[in-house]
Amino acid sequence: MTAGTGDLAQAKELFRRGNALLQSNQPELALDLFVQSRAQVPGVGNTTNAAICLDRLGRFDEALAYYELVLKEFSDKIADEERRTIGTAMTALRRRVGQIDVAANVDGALVIDGRRRGDLPLSAPIRVLPGAHTIRVIKDGYAPAEAVVNVKVGEERAIDLKLEVLTSTGRLRVVDEAGGAAGREVLIDGAPVGRAPWEGTVGVGRRVVTLRGDDAGTAPVAAVAIAGQTVVVSLRAVPTGPAQRIEPAPLTATVFIDDVLLGPGPWEGRLPLGPHQVRVVEEGYRTASLPLDGAGRGSTRVDLAIDEGHPRWRRAETARLLLEVHGGYGFGSSLGGQPEDTCGGSCAGRSGPGALLLGVRGVYLLPVGLAFEVGGGYLRATTSFHRSVAAAAPVPGQSLHTYELDDDITVAGPYAALGLGYRRPLTARVRAVARASVGAHFASSRDQVTGQAARGSEREGVFLDRSGQSVRAFNFFVLPEVGADATFGRWHVGLGVGLALFLLDGPASPHGDVRVTGGATRCQGDASRLACVPADGSLAAERPYGPFHLWLPQLTAGTTF
Structure with a gap:
């Protein structure tokens, strides 16, 4: 150790205590003593050992600086072997810094x-x-x-x-009420500006003031500089713990300690012993808070989770292609055909009409929410009912008979449609959906008719020529719909309801005459018998359906390309 203006005996005692701590693997405590020893009398030993402590603590950049001081200040006092050892350590450290x-x-x-x-x-x-x-x-x-x-x-x-x-300035005067022979360092907005008591010019507005010493200091404190005035900031240094580092991720996040805003990016310093609260904030991320002990040491990384619903992450919208499958079961009041008209609104045993719809559609969705759609699928509507129909004319000399008939009508086939839609976000995940489609239904229709003729207590089975045979035709329809869907990444599911309006009359059925089943053998030449009634053409060529409507609740699932 080289004599200087300091206290050599004290420097040696600090060096001895530091060595003991270093040998017991307490480099952080040892470092403080070597630095104090060097402040008294700089020497090869306390400077080299400070570098060793810094290397063990992972502070490689500072370790390099101390090794350079050894070579610069004591080049003529170190042996060749020690010089080689220092050179090797410096080479390794340079590979670990930027x-x-x-x-x-x-x-x-x-x-x-x-x-x-x-x-x-x-x-x-x-x-x-x-x-x-x-x-x-x-x-x-x-x-x-x-x-x-x-x-x-x-x-x-x-x-x-x-x-x-600075176009507008004020002055701060920082006083350490704890006093001390050597004033503690004053930091303004994290930058050292002098020692307490300190007075200087700063920009007006909010400033962060901290006292920093080897073993005592303060937590960051907010102060407001006022234009043209001197603001006194009175602080009292208290015992502080080891140096700590708070590193936010992302780096642009703002760090608060005990609700004092420190600014964006990492923060390093010592905090008074005791509990503290760290808060990290960044637009577009969820705020994170965590406790911090002033006696702690090392680095604390605070990772913020992305708030996916924040406007910061909304990309510029472009047109998108969607593919959707949809289906549902609908219902209505009538298929509007002539068989149902003969009931006069009093058909018995009615079932339906019900409708099964399965479809697929492609959607070209513009950023404004407007959508152009094309689709197709399969639609099947069915209904069944019982009706009573008077014969076309009575048999001469006999009372008029009726036909008690059971109709089972089916209208089924593929369809194609074009649509115009609109989708409006309600929340980050949910959208309202509306569309109007026009299309053509290429349907095959049939009416399966069974029943009997009735007159008084007489009953005879009847059949309808060509009953149940199909006939093909197309019908135009309009389908407005409203609903909502929820998105899950590129996928979405939705629920809606539409009103399908079918506009045209159906084709004439191939039905012929109503005849008594086995009438030729059952009549037995007695014209008064019900079995002898002639063929009746009153039900020939009935249209199984006419203009009608269906309510269509639907489920939708789709993906975005």
């Missing part, structure tokens, strides 16, 4: 992560650990310039900052 080369439009003090690292212009890039760093340049009369930069191992990042002249 560099930042900072320039600005004015000369100023360079502060990196709350530590002053030199003055601009730099003679060489500053070595830093890999990861995120807050770079700040400060100069009296100018607003500090700041940037957050991420540095990789072996990478050199160039940063060019521009400081703006």
